[in-house]
Amino acid sequence: MTLEGVRVFVVEDEALLLLTMQDHLADLGCNVTAQAQHLDDALRKARDLDFDVAVLDVNLAGRRIDPVAEALAGRGIPFLFVTGYGRTSLPPGLQDRVVITKPYDAASLRTGLLGTLGRGEGTAGSPLA
Amino acid sequence: MRGASDEISGKPPGWPAALHLLLFALLIAVPLLLVMGALLIRATELERERVESRIVQAVEAIVGELERDMDRHLSVLRTLATSSALAAEDWPAFHEQAKAGLAGRAYIVLLDAAGRQIVNTYLPYGQAPSITGDPQTLKRMRDGQRVVVSNLFVSLAVKEAVYNISVPIHRAGELRFVLSIGLTPNDLYQLLQAQKLQPDWTALVWDGNGMILARSRDHARIVGTAIGSHLRDRQPSMVFRTTNIDGLEVLAAVRASGMSDWRVGVYFTASVIDGHLRDSLLVWVGMILAAAATVAALALFFGRRLTKPLAEVIAAAGALGRRQAFDIRPSRLREANAVVAALQGAARELDRSSAALRDSEERLRTAAEAADFGPHEYDVAADRSFRSPQMRRLLGVGESPASFEDGLASVHPDDRGHVRLRKQQIISGPEERYELEYRIRRPDGDVRWVMDRGQVSRDGHGKASRIVGVLLDISRLKEAEARQRLLFDELNHRVKNTLAIVQALADQTLRANPDRTVFTREFGGRLASLARAHDLLTQESRRGAPLQEILATAMAPFINEGRSIRIQGAAVTVPASATITLSLMLHELASNAAKYGALSVAEGRIRIEWTATSAGSFVVIDMEWVEENGPTVAPAPRQGFGSRLLAASAAQINGELTVDHAPVGLRCRLCFRVPLPDADQAQPHEEQASKSSAGR
Numbered sequence: 001m002t003l004e005g006v007r008v009f010v011v012e013d014e015a016l017l018l019l020t021m022q023d024h025l026a027d028l029g030c031n032v033t034a035q036a037q038h039l040d041d042a043l044r045k046a047r048d049l050d051f052d053v054a055v056l057d058v059n060l061a062g063r064r065i066d067p068v069a070e071a072l073a074g075r076g077i078p079f080l081f082v083t084g085y086g087r088t089s090l091p092p093g094l095q096d097r098v099v100i101t102k103p104y105d106a107a108s109l110r111t112g113l114l115g116t117l118g119r120g121e122g123t124a125g126s127p128l129a
Numbered sequence: 130m131r132g133a134s135d136e137i138s139g140k141p142p143g144w145p146a147a148l149h150l151l152l153f154a155l156l157i158a159v160p161l162l163l164v165m166g167a168l169l170i171r172a173t174e175l176e177r178e179r180v181e182s183r184i185v186q187a188v189e190a191i192v193g194e195l196e197r198d199m200d201r202h203l204s205v206l207r208t209l210a211t212s213s214a215l216a217a218e219d220w221p222a223f224h225e226q227a228k229a230g231l232a233g234r235a236y237i238v239l240l241d242a243a244g245r246q247i248v249n250t251y252l253p254y255g256q257a258p259s260i261t262g263d264p265q266t267l268k269r270m271r272d273g274q275r276v277v278v279s280n281l282f283v284s285l286a287v288k289e290a291v292y293n294i295s296v297p298i299h300r301a302g303e304l305r306f307v308l309s310i311g312l313t314p315n316d317l318y319q320l321l322q323a324q325k326l327q328p329d330w331t332a333l334v335w336d337g338n339g340m341i342l343a344r345s346r347d348h349a350r351i352v353g354t355a356i357g358s359h360l361r362d363r364q365p366s367m368v369f370r371t372t373n374i375d376g377l378e379v380l381a382a383v384r385a386s387g388m389s390d391w392r393v394g395v396y397f398t399a400s401v402i403d404g405h406l407r408d409s410l411l412v413w414v415g416m417i418l419a420a421a422a423t424v425a426a427l428a429l430f431f432g433r434r435l436t437k438p439l440a441e442v443i444a445a446a447g448a449l450g451r452r453q454a455f456d457i458r459p460s461r462l463r464e465a466n467a468v469v470a471a472l473q474g475a476a477r478e479l480d481r482s483s484a485a486l487r488d489s490e491e492r493l494r495t496a497a498e499a500a501d502f503g504p505h506e507y508d509v510a511a512d513r514s515f516r517s518p519q520m521r522r523l524l525g526v527g528e529s530p531a532s533f534e535d536g537l538a539s540v541h542p543d544d545r546g547h548v549r550l551r552k553q554q555i556i557s558g559p560e561e562r563y564e565l566e567y568r569i570r571r572p573d574g575d576v577r578w579v580m581d582r583g584q585v586s587r588d589g590h591g592k593a594s595r596i597v598g599v600l601l602d603i604s605r606l607k608e609a610e611a612r613q614r615l616l617f618d619e620l621n622h623r624v625k626n627t628l629a630i631v632q633a634l635a636d637q638t639l640r641a642n643p644d645r646t647v648f649t650r651e652f653g654g655r656l657a658s659l660a661r662a663h664d665l666l667t668q669e670s671r672r673g674a675p676l677q678e679i680l681a682t683a684m685a686p687f688i689n690e691g692r693s694i695r696i697q698g699a700a701v702t703v704p705a706s707a708t709i710t711l712s713l714m715l716h717e718l719a720s721n722a723a724k725y726g727a728l729s730v731a732e733g734r735i736r737i738e739w740t741a742t743s744a745g746s747f748v749v750i751d752m753e754w755v756e757e758n759g760p761t762v763a764p765a766p767r768q769g770f771g772s773r774l775l776a777a778s779a780a781q782i783n784g785e786l787t788v789d790h791a792p793v794g795l796r797c798r799l800c801f802r803v804p805l806p807d808a809d810q811a812q813p814h815e816e817q818a819s820k821s822s823a824g825r
Contacts, residue, residue: 014626015710015713015774015777015778016630016777019770019777061706084621102626103628103629
């Protein structure tokens with residue numbers, strides 16, 4: 001399975017982690033077509049922009065990602081969560097979504113993305129989730 | 130005294146003391162009164178007997194006197210019977226002789242055996258009636274009687290009622306003559322008068338025909354009349370009660386004369402004796418009444434001496450029961466004084482023990498208040514819970530009886546089902562102790578966490594009879610627990626975030642520097658920088674750090690080497706999240722300066738200067754990094770990690786970044802906002818609150 005050319009929207013407030021996510025995604029052949037570090041920006045882009053999948057940090061400088069996730073779910077765009085808190089921190093009603101826990105490695109990012117896009121081998125998420 | 134009357138009004142069983150005394154006095158007085166009555170009756174009896182014996186004496190005296198009188202008349206007759214004139218039957222001489230012997234008192238009559246009058250001295254000789262007026266006497270003479278005292282008859286000579294005393298005169302064994310002395314009832318009256326009877330007494334003489342011969346009173350009217358059959362038929366006996374001629378009730382005694390058929394009676398009106406008896410009875414009744422009144426008065430008087438101290442003792446006991454003070458002066462009743470003394474002792478003992486109890490209760494209450502626990506007790510059979518004031522305050526309920534379900538009503542609806550189940554298990558199950566934690570909801574809507582611990586008492590069949598326990602408010606403990614859990618979650622998050630950053634640092638360093646030696650140096654430097662930034666936050670309790678210190682810490686390795694680095698600006702605090710970001714940015718700038726810029730030559734200088742301007746609830750920090758005296762800098766051929774990090778970091782803190790790769794030296798300007806120090810108080814809270822909810 002390949003993630004080549006997949007358009008990804010990354011939401012991550014922490015600069016260093018954003019850069020690293022970009023690099024990992026690039027390594028996987030994805031195109032990071034959009035990114036956001038603040039909730040307002042992320043929400044606007046989630047509603048307006050066009051992409052294949054979203055990678056969402058659950059906590060943006062103390063603000064929850066929930067509205068963004070709900071907007072994406074409303075649009076039917078697949079997404080996965082990245083969090084340091086665990087599955088219980090996910091927005092209500094979206095707790096069955098794919099989760100990657102920080103710190104993560106490139107392999108789990110790949111598995112997570114494939115699972116999110118329905119291209120996985122039946123595994124819905126990272127073994128670390 | 131009010132209390133005493135309250136208690137007495139209840140009429141306790143038993144008799145009052147006065148009644149006991151009355152009974153006691155009556156027990157003594159009644160026999161005495163009876164004896165006294167008996168004596169009075171006896172005295173009356175004796176009086177009656179005395180009177181009766183006097184009547185009898187009087188009757189017998191009259192009979193004796195009567196018979197002596199008859200004897201005298203008989204002597205006269207016997208003397209005359211032997212006279213020569215009689216023997217010679219010289220009747221005129223005998224007439225004279227007899228008349229002389231009478232001394233004018235009465236008259237003499239001589240009859241022959243045929244009843245012809247031979248001599249009658251009442252009339253001159255020769256004028257005597259031819260036959261006797263008293264044939265009865267002659268008949269009795271013929272029957273052989275020696276002396277005859279006649280009944281009353283009307284004399285043919287005297288022409289009025291008279292009586293005779295007669296003797297027979299025999300010749301050659303044959304009755305030849307009867308010699309009689311004629312007497313009038315008046316002589317008997319004189320005889321009765323001579324007896325000098327008591328004024329209210331009456332003496333009466335009647336003959337064998339029941340004709341009255343004489344009566345001590347009203348003689349003239351009565352004489353010659355027939356006596357009532359009730360007297361006439363009476364056999365001589367002791368005194369008897371009857372009705373006299375005048376119809377009065379009388380006591381009477383009757384005696385017969387031995388020499389005649391006559392009877393003598395004496396009587397007096399019974400009312401005299403009855404009067405005595407009545408007087409005695411009245412005296413006795415009076416004495417009984419007087420004695421009863423005296424006894425009752427004394428019983429009341431002495432009873433009062435008993436009941437008054439007793440009433441005071443009762444009042445004292447009542448006061449003791451109500452825990453009131455009582456003050457009683459000693460009475461004259463020793464037992465009452467002893468009871469009062471005992472009551473006073475009991476009151477002192479009660480005061481002591483209740484003071485001790487109060488102290489103990491106070492200590493328990495204080496402990497309960499201090500520890501915020503509310504004791505309670507549940508009576509299983511009665512389904513009734515007794516709650517202490519502390520427990521009621523904890524539940525926010527008033528003082529009213531509470532059942533099992535009332536107790537559950539205080540439990541939070543979410544916990545109620547579980548608590549009901551557990552409590553039912555506790556009541557039915559074998560547990561001796563239990564400990565539950567649940568939420569209660571007070572009427573004001575306040576929700577509190579409580580710990581409910583208790584002990585179960587069971588009967589012989591293992592059935593719970595009583596549950597004693599305490600309710601402990603553990604809300605603060607629960608809050609602390611929740612806070613601690615949040616802190617752990619937050620710590621976990623931060624550690625993982627930091628690890629993610631470290632991982633990213635390693636990744637990025639490795640991408641730029643595949644050489645192991647360079648990687649080790651670069652990664653080590655970045656890690657050390659990150660560590661120092663964390664140190665700053667630790668010192669400042671993670672709320673943030675002064676910009677001055679952030680800069681000094683970031684530049685410390687170079688400052689320590691003696692490099693010319695100037696740090697200058699207004700005092701301003703940077704929040705925790707921005708501190709790390711800023712530190713990483715500064716590290717990248719410094720690393721770049723050390724490799725290519727001002728710090729790569731000995732005379733190079735770096736100025737870091739800023740201004741802080743208040744704008745609403747924020748402070749705008751306008752900071753500039755200026756490198757001087759460094760080597761001529763060529764523009765960067767491509768966007769390296771440093772540039773990307775600076776851009777992304779600036780974006781992260783909503784900053785505006787300008788990087789000027791001037792040939793004289795790099796100039797970098799960062800403009801960003803931090804919350805106003807005044808808002809410092811509010812900001813961390815807001816942040817914390819949102820983080821908390823994120824970590825839910």
